[in-house]
Amino acid sequence: xxxxxxxxxxxxxxxxxxxxxxxxxxxxxxxxxxxxxxxxxxxxxxxxxxxxxxxxxxxxxxxxxxxxxxxxxxxxxxxxxxxxxxxxxxxxxxxxxxxxxxxxxxxxxxxxxxxxxxxxxxxxxxxxxxxxxxxxxxxxxxxxxxxxxxxxxxxxxxxxxxxxxxxxxxxxxxxxxxxxxxxxxxxxxxxxxxxxxxxxxxxxxxxxxxxxxxxxxxxxxxxxxxxxxxxxxxxxxxxxxxxxxxxxxxxxxxxxxxxxxxxxxxxx
Amino acid sequence: xxxxxxxxxxxxxxxxxxxxxxxxxxxxxxxxxxxxxxxxxxxxxxxxxxxxxxxxxxxxxxxxxxxxxxxxxxxxxxxxxxxxxxxxxxxxxxxxxxxxxxxxxxxxxxxxxxxxxxxxxxxxxxxxxxxxxxxxxxxxxxxxxxxxxxxxxxxxxxxxxxxxxxxxxxxxxxxxxxxxxxxxxxxxxxxxxxxxxxxxxxxxxxxxxxxxxxxxxxxxxxxxxxxxxxxxxxxxxxxxxxxxxxxxxxxxxxxxxxxxxxxxxxxxxxxxxxxxxxxxxxxxxxxxxxxxxxxxxxxxxxxxxxxxxxxxxxxxxxxxxxxxxxxxxxxxxxxxxxxxxxxxxxxxxxxxxxxxxxxxxxxxxxxxxxxxxxxxxxxxxxxxxxxxxxxxxxxxxxxxxxxxxxxxxxxxxxxxxxxxxxxxxxxxxxxxxxxxxxxxxxxxxxxxxxxxxxxxxxxxxxxxxxxxxxxxxxxxxxxxxxxxxxxxxxxxxxxxxxxxxxxxxxxxxxxxxxxxxxxxxxxxxxxxxxxxxxxxxxxxxxxxxxxxxxxxxxxxxxxxxxxxxxxxxx
Amino acid sequence: xxxxxxxxxxxxxxxxxxxxxxxxxxxxxxxxxxxxxxxxxxxxxxxxxxxxxxxxxxxxxxxxxxxxxxxxxxxxxxxxxxxxxxxxxxxxxxxxxxxxxxxxxxxxxxxxxxxxxxxxxxxxxxxxxxxxxxxxxxxxxxxxxxxxxxxxxxxxx
Ligand SMILES: Cc1cc2nc3c(=O)[nH]c(=O)nc-3n(C[C@H](O)[C@H](O)[C@H](O)COP(=O)(O)OP(=O)(O)OC[C@H]3O[C@@H](n4cnc5c(N)ncnc54)[C@H](O)[C@@H]3O)c2cc1C
Ligand code: FES
Ligand code: FES
Numbered sequence: 004x005x006x007x008x009x010x011x012x013x014x015x016x017x018x019x020x021x022x023x024x025x026x027x028x029x030x031x032x033x034x035x036x037x038x039x040x041x042x043x044x045x046x047x048x049x050x051x052x053x054x055x056x057x058x059x060x061x062x063x064x065x066x067x068x069x070x071x072x073x074x075x076x077x078x079x080x081x082x083x084x085x086x087x088x089x090x091x092x093x094x095x096x097x098x099x100x101x102x103x104x105x106x107x108x109x110x111x112x113x114x115x116x117x118x119x120x121x122x123x124x125x126x127x128x129x130x131x132x133x134x135x136x137x138x139x140x141x142x143x144x145x146x147x148x149x150x151x152x153x154x155x156x157x158x159x160x161x162x163x164x165x166x167x168x169x170x171x172x173x174x175x176x177x178x179x180x181x182x183x184x185x186x187x188x189x190x191x192x193x194x195x196x197x198x199x200x201x202x203x204x205x206x207x208x209x210x211x212x213x214x215x216x217x218x219x220x221x222x223x224x225x226x227x228x229x230x231x232x233x234x235x236x237x238x239x240x241x242x243x244x245x246x247x248x249x250x251x252x253x254x255x256x257x258x259x260x261x262x263x264x265x266x267x268x269x270x271x
Numbered sequence: 272x273x274x275x276x277x278x279x280x281x282x283x284x285x286x287x288x289x290x291x292x293x294x295x296x297x298x299x300x301x302x303x304x305x306x307x308x309x310x311x312x313x314x315x316x317x318x319x320x321x322x323x324x325x326x327x328x329x330x331x332x333x334x335x336x337x338x339x340x341x342x343x344x345x346x347x348x349x350x351x352x353x354x355x356x357x358x359x360x361x362x363x364x365x366x367x368x369x370x371x372x373x374x375x376x377x378x379x380x381x382x383x384x385x386x387x388x389x390x391x392x393x394x395x396x397x398x399x400x401x402x403x404x405x406x407x408x409x410x411x412x413x414x415x416x417x418x419x420x421x422x423x424x425x426x427x428x429x430x431x432x433x434x435x436x437x438x439x440x441x442x443x444x445x446x447x448x449x450x451x452x453x454x455x456x457x458x459x460x461x462x463x464x465x466x467x468x469x470x471x472x473x474x475x476x477x478x479x480x481x482x483x484x485x486x487x488x489x490x491x492x493x494x495x496x497x498x499x500x501x502x503x504x505x506x507x508x509x510x511x512x513x514x515x516x517x518x519x520x521x522x523x524x525x526x527x528x529x530x531x532x533x534x535x536x537x538x539x540x541x542x543x544x545x546x547x548x549x550x551x552x553x554x555x556x557x558x559x560x561x562x563x564x565x566x567x568x569x570x571x572x573x574x575x576x577x578x579x580x581x582x583x584x585x586x587x588x589x590x591x592x593x594x595x596x597x598x599x600x601x602x603x604x605x606x607x608x609x610x611x612x613x614x615x616x617x618x619x620x621x622x623x624x625x626x627x628x629x630x631x632x633x634x635x636x637x638x639x640x641x642x643x644x645x646x647x648x649x650x651x652x653x654x655x656x657x658x659x660x661x662x663x664x665x666x667x668x669x670x671x672x673x674x675x676x677x678x679x680x681x682x683x684x685x686x687x688x689x690x691x692x693x694x695x696x697x698x699x700x701x702x703x704x705x706x707x708x709x710x711x712x713x714x715x716x717x718x719x720x721x722x723x724x725x726x727x728x729x730x731x732x733x734x735x736x737x738x739x740x741x742x743x744x745x746x747x748x749x750x751x752x753x754x755x756x757x758x759x760x761x762x763x764x765x766x767x768x769x770x771x772x773x774x775x776x777x778x779x780x781x782x783x784x785x786x787x788x789x790x791x792x793x794x795x796x797x798x799x800x801x802x803x804x805x806x807x808x809x810x811x812x813x814x815x816x817x818x819x820x821x822x823x824x825x826x827x828x829x830x831x832x833x834x835x836x837x838x839x840x841x
Numbered sequence: 842x843x844x845x846x847x848x849x850x851x852x853x854x855x856x857x858x859x860x861x862x863x864x865x866x867x868x869x870x871x872x873x874x875x876x877x878x879x880x881x882x883x884x885x886x887x888x889x890x891x892x893x894x895x896x897x898x899x900x901x902x903x904x905x906x907x908x909x910x911x912x913x914x915x916x917x918x919x920x921x922x923x924x925x926x927x928x929x930x931x932x933x934x935x936x937x938x939x940x941x942x943x944x945x946x947x948x949x950x951x952x953x954x955x956x957x958x959x960x961x962x963x964x965x966x967x968x969x970x971x972x973x974x975x976x977x978x979x980x981x982x983x984x985x986x987x988x989x990x991x992x993x994x995x996x997x998x
Contacts, residue, residue, distance in 0.1 A: 005863055008908060029906060036903070096954065097901045098886060307941075308930040309921070310878030310917070310919055310921075314943060316880075486882045565881075
């Protein structure tokens with residue numbers, strides 16, 4: 004009923020405390036404290052004051068973003084301009100001042116707008132106490148008991164115009180997503196190579212629209228390819244119904260919004 | 272036409288108000304604004320108490336169920352829990368809000384004992400030393416449910432065989448005047464006028480429940496005072512209502528209750544139901560400590576009484592030239608599981624019909640229907656807002672049928688000073704025509720010459736000011752077994768006692784029994800119009816050019832609408 | 842479970858309180874410290890009535906774990922006025938930006954966070970800055986006008 008709150012000076016200690024499995028990590032708290040207030044109280048709340056979680060640093064052609072970086076901090080960093088459109092769309096000013104990049108990876112439907120952008124960009128997650136990084140897509144497929152995320156490594160899009168983000172919500176400027184879309188379409192010789200399209204609010208967690216990716220792969224980004232991608236956007240996806248939109252509605256409009264995003268990217 | 276509000280008032284109401292008003296039209300400050308901007312306005316939760324206890328209710332997960340057993344033992348054993356209240360702890364566990372005004376039969380328990388009738392209905396109240404403990408312990412109240420069939424739609428609820436929500440209303444409808452299962456309005460002869468009309472235009476309109484959603488959730492804090500009284504800080508919008516309701520339910524003289532309120536964090540009608548004070552005070556009485564009962568946001572949205580859903584059927588008889596000659600309403604208010612204020616909302620609604628138009632034949636059958644939804648209550652203009660939406664949407668539809676622009680059409684049918692309204696009071700201070708003219712001007716709509724030059728102060732009265740020569744009456748929906756002497760009481764019943772199930776009620780009487788009851792009970796009280804032999808249909812008099820001579824035969828005078836007890840002769 | 846001592850500055854003054862485990866900052870401020878200006882509207886992050894500034898940035902105190910403000914600077918509406926009212930308070934009075942007043946303390950803090958960073962915001966920036974705060978009474982326009990009037994230095998217009 005009342006949680007034990009454990010505060011650690013280092014990430015390593017916090018990760019060790021998490022290892023026993025009955026603790027829940029507290030980052031910005033925008034989701035976890037909401038649950039606590041509603042009576043869903045974990046036995047142990049684990050947090051750390053480790054500053055390395057707030058660091059942003061380039062690594063090769065990627066940027067390493069500490070899991071504890073808030074949306075506001077991300078928005079203040081010019082290196083991360085390609086993520087600003089997505090970060091700006093997360094909640095209101097208070098949520099952005101509090102909510103972290105790491106927490107966004109764990110946000111349940113319909114949240115996780117930044118994670119959508121990161122997924123489209125092929126980001127990888129660095130787990131505390133583990134060497135190397137694993138694809139974000141893997142983590143999003145099964146988010147229970149993953150351990151502690153230390154940082155996200157997000158490849159920088161080579162060309163700013165190859166990445167686009169769109170969030171559709173009913174309430175402006177702060178509503179939750181009816182659907183959010185990240186599209187990374189790098190081009191070689193005018194042809195799309197390595198298309199990645201991610202949807203938010205179309206499943207329990209952000210997911211890739213593989214049919215649309217296939218429709219675009221190897222194509223020029225022209226009206227025909229855009230139309231084909233839009234037509235297959237929801238293929239194989241079973242979006243949830245909630246108070247914002249029904250599953251049917253999401254399936255119907257996701258292709259329309261994908262088309263609009265791609266058209267705006269085509270115009271540059 | 273001038274834009275300013277003041278000029279508008281002077282133009283149209285010059286003879287209605289003197290000019291000694293010296294605040295209107297000038298900016299002024301709210302007297303409470305300094306408190307608001309400094310954060311010092313004392314809302315009910317802004318009072319600190321030593322040893323404050325927190326109350327939280329265990330609620331029904333079902334729309335309808337019988338309660339076989341309530342087991343509070345595990346909740347009681349939870350460390351920090353001071354007391355768990357159930358229905359039998361409430362001195363008088365049955366109430367209807369308007370019983371204070373002798374309006375309606377007690378129908379709603381504070382804490383349900385044998386049955387629940389809507390999802391979220393409280394069955395037990397846990398009092399604990401922290402909000403978190405109260406919440407956790409409330410989840411440990413075990414109830415053995417026998418789930419019952421439920422009904423969530425007004426028209427399904429009045430079908431024969433529908434699950435009965437409240438035994439005292441076997442037809443799932445509130446009983447008006449102890450006589451009818453709906454509130455009636457009869458003015459002229461609608462059926463005849465519909466037959467004579469060039470077009471009959473029908474429409475069905477419906478609105479969902481609307482939560483008032485105040486930013487401050489509803490609640491109250493009560494604490495024992497040293498003088499054998501209880502102080503109660505409340506979010507109520509109706510302090511004396513809450514005081515008297517608490518006094519009734521707790522069987523405490525009101526002199527022992529010290530209510531403090533008036534600083535309300537948004538009400539919009541949703542804070543008149545006096546739900547919190549009786550329980551908070553009871554918590555303080557039974558524990559001897561200050562006790563707070565405050566809804567969280569989820570409760571506010573789930574069990575906070577909304578503006579109820581309404582469904583309206585409107586049939587208009589209209590002539591080719593655009594004059595509406597008949598308007599018939601059949602309306603259903605979704606009261607939810609208990610009466611609260613819906614019965615009264617309908618009295619208001621029916622008094623408002625047919626909207627701000629002069630229509631010589633109007634009828635309405637409006638039912639307050641019980642369903643297994645959250646009880647409904649007041650919200651901004653309640654009783655009026657929903658049907659106005661229906662009326663105005665219908666006006667547009669009828670305008671289209673007769674091929675008129677909707678503003679011209681409204682002006683043609685608008686009421687004018689001196690016109691008789693369907694609730695038998697003559698209209699004054701009418702301004703619909705002028706409003707329409709301003710709207711047309713602002714919207715760039717070209718009005719007909721007649722509409723442009725029309726005025727609320729011309730063309731009314733005369734024939735338009737007289738009661739219909741003939742009003743068609745009927746006894747549909749007549750019920751037996753209720754006390755007609757009082758407003759809406761059950762036969763032989765006194766307020767504030769437990770109810771008995773009435774003798775079979777003719778709420779779902781077959782046409783044959785209805786006809787029979789017409790014969791046996793020719794007396795019709797609510798219209799109080801002397802039946803006339805004439806069978807002529809009322810045609811609307813066109814706006815008259817000259818004042819008509821006073822009508823020859825003496826008629827019943829206009830009847831004054833009294834907000835609660837219905838119609839009274841002026 | 843043991844309470845935890847927390848020391849922080851509240852509106853410039855050092856304060857200490859004991860936080861219950863899991864207690865949010867809203868409750869800690871209201872019940873632990875007695876600053877009743879932040880309001881409870883939802884405890885879900887949805888309404889903004891509990892908005893306070895922590896180290897200058899707007900936070901929803903209902904979603905902040907109380908003990909985490911150790912050593913930090915918290916500002917609430919109680920600290921807005923000293924001998925004189927804060928210009929935002931003046932502007933809210935002049936522009937009728939409060940009706941029931943329940944959202945007002947949180948609204949003022951969201952507005953202060955904006956003006957501290959961006960003294961001359963555009964209307965869009967003002968809308969964005971209060972987008973985490975719900976007001977059920979005013980329809981927002983008077984609030985936006987009040988905040989803009991402070992930025993323009995025309996409160997008394
Ligand atoms: C009113 C409101 C509006 C919102 N609007 C949006 C929106 O528009 N878009 C959007 O995407 N989200 C939105 N959110 C959700 C949320 O605020 C964000 O997703 C935010 O980024 C979550 O981060 P946090 O640091 O606050 O997470 P926390 O609440 O601290 O944590 C959330 C979950 O993630 C886990 N976690 C956090 N960090 C880590 C880590 N490093 N390693 C492992 N697990 C971790 C926690 O254990 C917890 O289970 C909204 C929330 C609220 C209350
Ligand atoms: S109470 Fe904190 S956002 Fe509503
Ligand atoms: S003034 Fe009432 S909620 Fe804003």
